[in-house]
Amino acid sequence: MLNAKKETLKKQFHLETKSPLFRQALDFCERVADSQANVLLTGESGCGKSTTANVMCGLQTVTSGHVMFKGQDVTHRNAKDRMRIGRVVSVVFQDPATALNARMSVQDQLMDPLIVHSLGNKEERIRRTYELIDMVGLPKSALNALPGQLSGGQRQRVAIARALSLKPDAIIADEPTSALDVSVRAQILNLLSDLKKELGLSMVFISHDIQTVRYVSDEIIVMNHGTIVEHGEAKQVLNNPQDPYTRLLLGAAPSLLHPTAAECAPIA
Numbered sequence: 542m543l544n545a546k547k548e549t550l551k552k553q554f555h556l557e558t559k560s561p562l563f564r565q566a567l568d569f570c571e572r573v574a575d576s577q578a579n580v581l582l583t584g585e586s587g588c589g590k591s592t593t594a595n596v597m598c599g600l601q602t603v604t605s606g607h608v609m610f611k612g613q614d615v616t617h618r619n620a621k622d623r624m625r626i627g628r629v630v631s632v633v634f635q636d637p638a639t640a641l642n643a644r645m646s647v648q649d650q651l652m653d654p655l656i657v658h659s660l661g662n663k664e665e666r667i668r669r670t671y672e673l674i675d676m677v678g679l680p681k682s683a684l685n686a687l688p689g690q691l692s693g694g695q696r697q698r699v700a701i702a703r704a705l706s707l708k709p710d711a712i713i714a715d716e717p718t719s720a721l722d723v724s725v726r727a728q729i730l731n732l733l734s735d736l737k738k739e740l741g742l743s744m745v746f747i748s749h750d751i752q753t754v755r756y757v758s759d760e761i762i763v764m765n766h767g768t769i770v771e772h773g774e775a776k777q778v779l780n781n782p783q784d785p786y787t788r789l790l791l792g793a794a795p796s797l798l799h800p801t802a803a804e805c806a807p808i809a
């Protein structure tokens with residue numbers, strides 16, 4: 542589906558000095574959206590994970606290289622391309638509070654993508670909002686709420702429902718749990734993982750928290766300074782990391798869901 546041609550894709554940011562701040566070679570995406578696997582894109586803060594996602598879904602343009610969609614070059618996508626890609630690839634962002642419109646009811650937000658894409662009549666759209674809210678485990682009454690009347694976890698569920706509204710083939714979830722309370726992170730990850738299975742979605746998790754997301758990932762891609770340093774099956778990357786940076790990352794990150802004995806030991 543969406544992919545970036547190997548070794549040719551670069552994104553440069555210029556500060557006011559016009560010096561290149563960051564350059565990244567995005568050399569992985571070929572398998573991401575095509576695969577039925579849950580893919581985890583990880584690496585430390587600032588390594589380029591969000592930039593990669595933004596380039597893929599067209600929120601940012603590349604400095605050089607090409608982004609392909611179903612075999613077609615969509616690097617400089619027009620409005621028509623955007624509509625076409627928007628129907629099959631959805632994004633869930635880190636902070637549901639900013640991803641949702643604070644003044645629109647949940648129901649209106651869920652209907653909005655359907656209206657933009659001229660799908661169904663009013664009744665069908667309303668019916669779809671009932672289906673969506675049910676899929677993400679919220680009661681129907683949540684449809685009348687404004688985002689500010691919901692908890693962080695509930696808001697992220699609404700954002701996920703919205704991402705599902707057009708029945709996409711793939712979801713890119715950029716740090717979907719890092720703005721949430723620790724207690725609801727696992728619920729949201731499990732929800733995404735269950736939906737992936739139920740709906741046959743391709744899922745890309747972006748997270749710096751390798752230890753938490755590892756439990757819902759089949760494949761792991763590790764980035765460092767804008768470059769992929771390791772890519773493989775989750776088991777293999779976790780149990781036998783080849784790159785020194787991956788080893789460092791695994792050693793540095795404590796697991797929230799399954800802490801090791803050492804992490805549980807009382808502090809002397």
Ligand SMILES: Nc1ncnc2c1ncn2[C@@H]1O[C@H](COP(=O)(O)OP(=O)(O)OP(=O)(O)O)[C@@H](O)[C@H]1O
Pocket residue numbers: 554555556562563584585586587588589590591592593749
């Ligand atoms: N609009 C921008 N202008 C200038 N530099 C930017 C811009 N967006 C990102 N960068 C820089 O590009 C690099 C990668 O940023 P990016 O947001 O992709 O990192 P990330 O891996 O998603 O980090 P995090 O885990 O903190 O979300 C950083 O060094 C950042 O400062």
Ligand SMILES: [Mg+2]
Pocket residue numbers: 590591592715716
């Ligand atoms: Mg980011």
